[in-house]
Amino acid sequence: MMSLDKKTPKRSLKRIDQSNKKRRTSEKKKVERVKICVGTEQEGTSLDDGHCWRKYGQKDIHGSKNPRGYYRCTHRFTRGCLAVKQVQKSDTEPLCFEVKYVESHTCNITPSTTKYSVSVSEEEEGNRGYKLRVAEQPEDTLKSEEMMSSLEDVDNKKEIFRTYSFSNPEMEIISEWINLMDDMSPTTSESGVTNELLSASSVANSQMDYDDSCFSSLENILNLSHDSTCGF
DNA sequence: ATTATTTGACCTGA
DNA sequence: TCAGGTCAAATAAT
Numbered sequence: 001m002m003s004l005d006k007k008t009p010k011r012s013l014k015r016i017d018q019s020n021k022k023r024r025t026s027e028k029k030k031v032e033r034v035k036i037c038v039g040t041e042q043e044g045t046s047l048d049d050g051h052c053w054r055k056y057g058q059k060d061i062h063g064s065k066n067p068r069g070y071y072r073c074t075h076r077f078t079r080g081c082l083a084v085k086q087v088q089k090s091d092t093e094p095l096c097f098e099v100k101y102v103e104s105h106t107c108n109i110t111p112s113t114t115k116y117s118v119s120v121s122e123e124e125e126g127n128r129g130y131k132l133r134v135a136e137q138p139e140d141t142l143k144s145e146e147m148m149s150s151l152e153d154v155d156n157k158k159e160i161f162r163t164y165s166f167s168n169p170e171m172e173i174i175s176e177w178i179n180l181m182d183d184m185s186p187t188t189s190e191s192g193v194t195n196e197l198l199s200a201s202s203v204a205n206s207q208m209d210y211d212d213s214c215f216s217s218l219e220n221i222l223n224l225s226h227d228s229t230c231g232f
Numbered sequence: 233a234t235t236a237t238t239t240g241a242c243c244t245g246a
Numbered sequence: 247t248c249a250g251g252t253c254a255a256a257t258a259a260t
Binding site: 056068070 | 252
């Protein structure tokens with residue numbers, strides 16, 4: 001009846017604990033908007049871009065019919081990967097999803113199978129426009145005409161990006177990382193993240209399968225570009 | 233038993 | 247104050 005014990009928000013304690021309030025409001029995060037068109041209607045929760053995502057929230061966006069799902073990298077706590085993405089089904093195109101990637105993967109996990117062609121262009125927060133990724137369907141459900149119509153859609157948004165296709169999914173990731181390294185800001189490692197990592201380490205130590213024999217650091221990845229010792 | 237998702241509450245910037 | 251983003255307990259799935 002009166003079990004309204006909601007007066008103990010542990011969360012607020014935690015936030016106060018780490019409240020140096022240094023939140024640089026103008027801190028630019030790396031944001032990439034991508035429009036993914038699939039051949040068949042599906043739920044936005046299962047868009048496979050080769051990475052492991054964990055859903056942590058969903059919100060109804062006012063003015064949009066479809067809710068927006070919030071995902072973060074599964075390895076956020078085990079490896080401190082800050083990659084986050086937001087997926088929202090397009091209002092007009094039920095076969096299209098507008099995906100917003102914030103930050104990029106630092107977990108160095110080799111993606112299983114990335115099925116999108118990738119467009120090489122970066123964008124900063126506040127900019128409009130979408131890059132286009134077209135899901136590669138197992139059947140011939142996606143024809144070039146549909147691709148062109150999707151491109152027109154992007155064109156309507158007054159942003160055109162050239163798209164590049166890679167045969168190897170690893171090459172996509174390397175390309176994205178190289179783009180990131182291009183103007184990666186030196187403002188990393190927030191204390192809050194460190195705290196989260198520390199608290200998560202006790203959980204993670206039961207299954208620390210650090211199998212990244214090759215991808216121990218970004219430098220290694222860059223070295224791999226011209227010295228392939230890991231099977232590339 | 234462990235891991236992932238759902239969902240309402242909470243937080244924050246505009 | 248509102249809308250968007252995140253948290254975390256409850257629940258579901260594996």
